[in-house]
Amino acid sequence: MDAALRERFGVEGDWALSKEHTIRWAECDIYAHVNHAAYLTLFEDMRIDWWLGAGGGFSATAPGPVVGSLEVKYHRPGKFQDRVLLTARTVSFRRTSFVHQYAMWRDGVLCSARALCVVVDNATGLKAEIADPMRRLMAERDGAVAEG
Template sequence: MDAALRTRYGVEGEWALWQEHTIRWAECDIYAHVNHAAYLTLFEDMRIRWWLEAGGGFSASEPGPVVGSLEVKYLRPGHFRDRVLLTARTASFRRTSFVHEYGMWRDGLLCSARALCVVVDNATGAKAAIPEAMRRLMAERDGASAEG
């Protein structure tokens, strides 16, 4: 992320993945505020994009991430037609799970979230190991720490 983008949206910290987005009416409540569920859908889009760009896939024959828990902090409202920046990064990882952090920015942080994701074998539902190449990417690109 370059300095101009960081300044434009008031972004703090380092983020591995980012994407500009314009808030659509379908993402708002009757007061033209971003609906609480829309934040989660936008963060899910970032999680899916992160997984695919890291070399993962989504099919019955390969492992994929499942959200085990999610914590959201709604700090300030976003509004219809706001231009925002969505961010994602891996904070930490273990053998079969990782923690993602997300942010929505417009003149500073509007909303943040942390998701504990567990990698599962979609054919059996059993936990699956995070591939070594993906673990390296989490550490090197995202700055994530290995736990346990």
């Protein structure tokens, strides 16, 4: 992310992935504020983009991330037709899981979230190890810390 984009949206900290988005009416409540569920869907889109960009895939036989827990903090309301910046990064990882952080920015942070994601082998339903190249990417690009 370049300095101009960071300044335009009031972004703090380092983020591995960012994407601009315009809030659609379908993402709002009757007061034209972003609906709480829409934040989670937009963060899910970031999680999918992150996983695919890190070399992962989605199929009935490939391992993929499943959200084990999710914590969300609503700082200020987003509104219909706001131009926002969505961000994602991995902050830590273990053998079969990782922690993602997400944020939506417009003149500073509007909403932030933290998700514990478990990698699951979709063919068996069992936990799967995170591949070494993905672990390296988490550490080198995102600055994630290896735990346990």
